Amino acid sequence: MKRVSIIGVGMTKFSRYPELTIRNLTHLSVEQALKDADVEKKEIEAIFFANSMAGFITGQECIRGQVSLWGSGLSGIPIYNIENACASGSTAFNLASMAVELGQYNTVLVVGTEKLYHVDRKKTLLALAAATDVEKIQGEQKSSVFLESYAKRAKQYMELYGAEPMHLAKIASKNRFHASLNPLAQYRERLDIEEILASPKVADPLTRLMCSPIGDGSAAIVLSNRSVSNRKNLNKAVSIAASVIRSGSSDTENGNSAVDLAIQKAYFVAGVDPSDVDLAEVHDATSPAELFLYESLGFAKQGEGIRLIENSDTTLGGKIPINTSGGLVSKGNPSGATGVAQICEIVWQLRGDAGERQVQNAKVGLTHNSGGRIGEDSAAVGIHIFKV
Known part of the structure; x- marks a missing residue:
């Protein structure tokens, strides 16, 4: 634009x-x-x-x-x-x-x-559940349909690629560290991997501290x-540099999910590829969501996202800092404000106004924001790329 x-x-x-x-x-x-x-x-x-x-x-x-x-x-x-x-x-x-x-x-x-x-709390759960196909939700909603979906996908990923709960906890701990440097984050207390793993289970393998708060x-x-x-x-x-919105469909195989299609178009329109991106804010409604997005956004090959975690590549000072704001898990996730707040963080970073969490020499930033669930896909996905 x-x-x-x-x-x-x-x-x-x-x-x-x-x-x-x-x-x-x-x-x-x-x-x-x-x-x-x-x-x-x-x-x-x-x-x-x-x-x-x-x-x-x-x-x-x-x-x-x-x-x-x-x-x-x-x-x-x-x-x-x-x-x-x-x-x-x-x-x-x-x-x-x-x-x-x-x-x-x-x-x-x-x-x-x-x-x-x-x-x-029931009102909040009903509100969140409304971001799915309500005809498919039966009975009283006692837990988040999204948490159950993320937990299921996390288990599948762990079985396929050897990821462990420790990897998910390290993502959450990394984002707590970033949030500790962000005065606008909801939760700023630093937590280590053991504390995150020891918090109550909400949907195995997810613990409460791996999930975004209300x-x-x-x-x-x-x-x-x-x-x-x-x-x-x-x-x-x-x-x-690019602003792309896609909706989920029944054709999520072979790279046709909403995020796959959105990121392909965004990189094409912006004239960049994943290696050009200096930092990103992604929709980590749960910690495994961030792990999946390392690969969907092209920062790691399929099944190799855990290497970014192990090498601290997505931490401040790493090759591709992710969620310098603290992400949804630590900064917070008030639905309608989330996508706008992600862009605010990228703007502060690209202007050099991010204070203690500043990414040095940041020139290209990306945001990924998703919403709702339709079939096996996100109902809506927004990808934005920014440059200075």
Whole structure:
């Protein structure tokens, strides 16, 4: 997208906020992004608002963006409500970037906000289960269908390639280390492999500390036409090299899963290959998901992802740092905000603003965000590649 740049980002700390509303959280991230971009509210021409679970958790449907931005000084302009499970944020970003690239708008906001925590845990589980084919879910939902799916695939991978629970725990421990350097992460306490393995089992071989937590948060991005961004914050502008959304299908064999097809197109559009990527934020809803993605994204050959873990290649200072933010397992995973927050992290890294977790000389960053489940595939996948 030659005419589109990210000129500002902002996000709240991901946590549990029983005292804050979706509106409160949205206003916080939006104000930060506008300040970072040095853009006045009157310059924002449209807002692409991502949220996935509000209907279940708060009861708000239909006009989630309009309600969340009420009182922000941004009402009255076009507000597009985007819902695509946990890929809502990356989907909103995709649509917003196309609108700017095509000249419909010069400067827009992308916002992802979610309140996933509820005192009644059953509400949260029902909300998450709704991101699957509900006709296939029978009886009362007592655990996450996603955890069971990840656990099943992890067992299969372990049998095929000799991976062990230790490898999964090392990924979780690595992301806890990264999160300890990120003031916006939900969980910042460093944990070693033994502590992660000793935490309660949720779906064998997964322990609780290998799984992303329930939480709330908001993230926002200012996108602008390059002719506008050249006048402001030129040193902060990050270019979008590729923005790809794919949906799952029944044809997941032979490299035809949603992530396989999305990454192939993203690398082609961006004109890069996996060896060009300096860092990535991936959708590690569970630690084995990150392991699978090492291979799906081309950072390791099939069955060799565990070598990246053993060699600490995906840790800060390694060959391809993954989830420098802490990832979903440690930074948090408030569904509608997740994809936007991933992009914020890549922007900070490419601008050299990531502080203690800075990847040196980062020039190309990638985000992978997935949402929901359809058949044996992710229902939605968003891949974005960024350059400076």
